[in-house]
Amino acid sequence: MxxxxxxxxxxxxxxxxxxxxxxxxxxxxxxxxxxxxxxxxxxxxxxxxxxxxxxxxxxxxxxxxxxxxxxxxxxxxxxxxxxxAGYAPRYPETPLADPALDALREGVERLIQGYEPYPALVVDAMYNVVAANRGILMLLDGVPASLLAAPLNAMRLTLHPEGLAPRIRNLRAWRGHLLDQMDRQIALRRSEPLRALYEEVAAYPVPEEEEGEGEGETDYGQPAEPVPYFALPMLIEHEGRTLSFISSISTFNTPMDVTVAELAIETLLPADPATVKYLQSLTP
Known part of the structure; x- marks a missing residue:
């Protein structure tokens, strides 16, 4: 993408x-x-x-x-x-499609493509997806077309009851992490549109926690040994397997453009050997 x-x-x-x-x-x-x-x-x-x-x-x-x-x-x-204060704005807001950002776009695309088969995406300040690699597209298999219409929003895709939410094994913990992340961004940016998005996704229904929720499985679908995670993982089902990812977010250092300042690159790092093995098996 x-x-x-x-x-x-x-x-x-x-x-x-x-x-x-x-x-x-x-x-x-x-x-x-x-x-x-x-x-x-x-x-x-x-x-x-x-x-x-x-x-x-x-x-x-x-x-x-x-x-x-x-x-x-x-x-x-x-x-x-x-x-x-009566002065002209200092920082431009260059559209992503502008030729002035060609080097940025090409560099980011190479970065997330080079991360394959692991998932990676780029979002703006409203969590709208502006780029994604094939690892992300794999996770979106089965998501209804209505949620994939532009602008594609990462928070809606993840937390909507027709999106990824039913497949996330530790939904309550992961949902709490995402809402906390949005709350911190609202405090930083004081953004009313972001506040409206927060209220929308926070209102999505959350299924009752079932016995065994959050427990992992091996790549053969059998119960896995407990994994000593080093950060909160997202445990998500994919074709009968439970994949485990740790999220990492990167932003640009000292940006001088509003558009660039609001971009964030999120990479999903496999958090256990079974996930690594499965994703690598998908590589031609």
Missing amino acids: SIVASGSGSSAAAPADKGVGPLLRAWREQRRVSQLELALRADSSARHISFVETGRSRPSEEMVLRLAEHLDVPVRERNALLLA
Whole structure:
């Protein structure tokens, strides 16, 4: 599956007419940083930070960016802060299909294809899938076409009762992990669209836990010996086998573009020898 533009951003910025001061104060309070601590980090003074937050002083463009950096404000919201302060946005939002991102797309595609036969995918800030390899497509066998329509959403695919959820042996634990992950992203980005997605998938019905749920099987379908997992695995059934994966997520370091900043590469690492053996057996 090649990289495609998902057409959705996670715009979460408060209206610019609130002014930059209240926006900066909201970010500071969310990060639980005092005015004095922020001033020390940004080589300023608590008095100046107070004046900025109350609107008595208009910060320079450099100061807005410096405060945003020390408050770990996402790139998209840094643009919103600049607009609220009366400056032009600093960071472009280049469509994934733009020729300027050709090298990025080609590199990411090579990366996830090189990870085969193990599953890997790329998602944006709304967990829309913008690229996936054949390992992911294998796991999606049997998922209804309605859930595979664009934009393909990783959270809906995983937690929907007609998606992967019925095949996930430790659904309650894995669901809790995914919801916690989304909750952390909402706190970081303050995204209303992401909050709406969270409320949607959190409301999906969860089957009653059955006896033996979460127990593994060998590649022959027989009960497996307990595996000392080093992280929470996703245990998922595939063609009568229980496969076990550990999820790892990578993002780009110091991105200067909103689109690139919001991309995440998720790789599913086989967590037991039986899963490795089965996936390698699928390789021509």
